[in-house]
Amino acid sequence: MERRSMENVDTIIGLNVNLKGNLKNQGSIQVNGSVEGEIRSDDNVNVGETAVVKGPISAKVVEVSGTVKGIIEASEKLEINPTGKVIGDINVKSLIIKQGAIFVGKSAMPDQGGDIVEAKDQPADEKSDVDSDKSEGKVK
Amino acid sequence: MYYYIFDVRKCKNRRQIEEIKDCLSDLGISGEFVIPDKIRPARDLAEQGIFKGYSTIIAIGADSLIDEVAAVMLAKQQAFGIIPLAASENIFKIIGAKSWEEAAANLRFRRISETRVGIINEQHVFFSFCQVELDRPSAVTIEFEDFLLQAKARELYVANRFPGLKKKDESKLDIILRSVEPKSGGIWSRLKKMVIGVGGQINKELELSLLHSDGVRIFSPRQLLISVDGGISVKTPATFGVSQKTIRLITKRNLNNQT
Numbered sequence: 001m002e003r004r005s006m007e008n009v010d011t012i013i014g015l016n017v018n019l020k021g022n023l024k025n026q027g028s029i030q031v032n033g034s035v036e037g038e039i040r041s042d043d044n045v046n047v048g049e050t051a052v053v054k055g056p057i058s059a060k061v062v063e064v065s066g067t068v069k070g071i072i073e074a075s076e077k078l079e080i081n082p083t084g085k086v087i088g089d090i091n092v093k094s095l096i097i098k099q100g101a102i103f104v105g106k107s108a109m110p111d112q113g114g115d116i117v118e119a120k121d122q123p124a125d126e127k128s129d130v131d132s133d134k135s136e137g138k139v140k
Numbered sequence: 141m142y143y144y145i146f147d148v149r150k151c152k153n154r155r156q157i158e159e160i161k162d163c164l165s166d167l168g169i170s171g172e173f174v175i176p177d178k179i180r181p182a183r184d185l186a187e188q189g190i191f192k193g194y195s196t197i198i199a200i201g202a203d204s205l206i207d208e209v210a211a212v213m214l215a216k217q218q219a220f221g222i223i224p225l226a227a228s229e230n231i232f233k234i235i236g237a238k239s240w241e242e243a244a245a246n247l248r249f250r251r252i253s254e255t256r257v258g259i260i261n262e263q264h265v266f267f268s269f270c271q272v273e274l275d276r277p278s279a280v281t282i283e284f285e286d287f288l289l290q291a292k293a294r295e296l297y298v299a300n301r302f303p304g305l306k307k308k309d310e311s312k313l314d315i316i317l318r319s320v321e322p323k324s325g326g327i328w329s330r331l332k333k334m335v336i337g338v339g340g341q342i343n344k345e346l347e348l349s350l351l352h353s354d355g356v357r358i359f360s361p362r363q364l365l366i367s368v369d370g371g372i373s374v375k376t377p378a379t380f381g382v383s384q385k386t387i388r389l390i391t392k393r394n395l396n397n398q399t
Contacts, residue, residue: 009350010308010350010352011349011350011351011352012348012349012350012351013289013349014291014317014318014319014346014347014348014349015319015321015346015347016291016292016319016320016321016322016347017289017290017291017317017319017349018289018290018291019287019288019289019290020287020288020290021284021286021287021288022286022287023286024285024286026351027308027352032350033291033319033344037287048346050346062339
């Protein structure tokens with residue numbers, strides 16, 4: 001058994017694994033398999049290239065390299081990598097969409113006063129807090 | 141004061157039996173020695189030791205003997221000592237000793253660590269881990285409190301303490317699974333094999349799953365054997381949990397959270 005990945009994250013959902021239900025209170029989570037249900041973490045959630053998540057994700061930092069069909073709430077940051085695909089609304093403090101990434105949905109960001117600011121129908125690079133160098137993805 | 145349950149079959153030879161007894165005598169912690177057998181199993185002997193009023197019950201032997209005595213020691217005031225003989229490396233790590241001699245020396249200081257153990261089918265306890273015996277990849281379903289996990293497993297362990305894995309939460313078991321791709325004759329599967337090659341070039345690390353829970357249930361379409369700390373076997377379906385009560389285990393002084 002490889003120990004390297006076990007040391008870096010608290011919970012790993014491996015490739016070829018199907019999880020149905022709500023995954024919460026499991027620390028930082030690495031998903032490489034398939035999840036149907038809610039993922040909630042006070043820490044980081046990393047959706048790997050081979051992963052498919054059908055359901056909402058709520059975490060401090062969410063990094064997507066696979067597919068997510070559901071609402072994403074990230075209290076700190078959402079990063080969609082070039083292989084990542086997000087179909088669903090997002091509510092994030094900070095957003096990075098890298099070139100090649102796919103995002104279909106509405107995005108909202110809390111402003112400094114804590115209120116939610118909807119940023120629909122705007123190109124990604126016009127949104128506040130968006131990393132303009134990395135937000136050239138296919139934002140619809 | 142010391143009550144030793146001694147599995148002499150785990151000694152290399154008769155000389156080692158005397159060697160251990162002499163060592164304990166030299167350390168000033170000699171006591172009553174009893175040998176478990178079919179008529180008087182270790183569990184009965186441990187209960188007898190407690191009944192006789194001994195303050196420290198010590199198992200001398202391998203993992204299965206240690207588990208058997210540990211089951212009796214749950215929630216008891218008496219201290220539980222271990223002198224591992226032909227035991228797994230994990231047991232040595234749990235008590236913080238590298239040899240039986242060091243384990244014997246640690247008994248003298250009576251540094252007590254409140255320790256939880258794993259429980260299978262509300263019957264057997266385990267210090268280390270249970271392994272689902274898989275001669276070939278098999279479909280398994282693991283039921284957690286809030287979710288179900290399904291996979292074709294190549295390796296599956298339910299661990300109280302898994303060798304090399306740092307335990308993050310004493311009240312939870314670690315579930316370690318290595319899964320394989322379910323068999324499929326579909327066009328997608330064939331195409332994928334053509335692309336990545338038969339046998340696959342998939343990163344083996346991706347096949348690894350690690351989860352934590354205070355209780356799980358494992359079931360499978362075909363009945364699978366589960367070995368408990370390399371000893372007794374049970375069959376699926378099986379229920380695993382962590383003891384709410386603790387054992388007063390004697391460990392090495394200044395031993396941090398075991399790995």
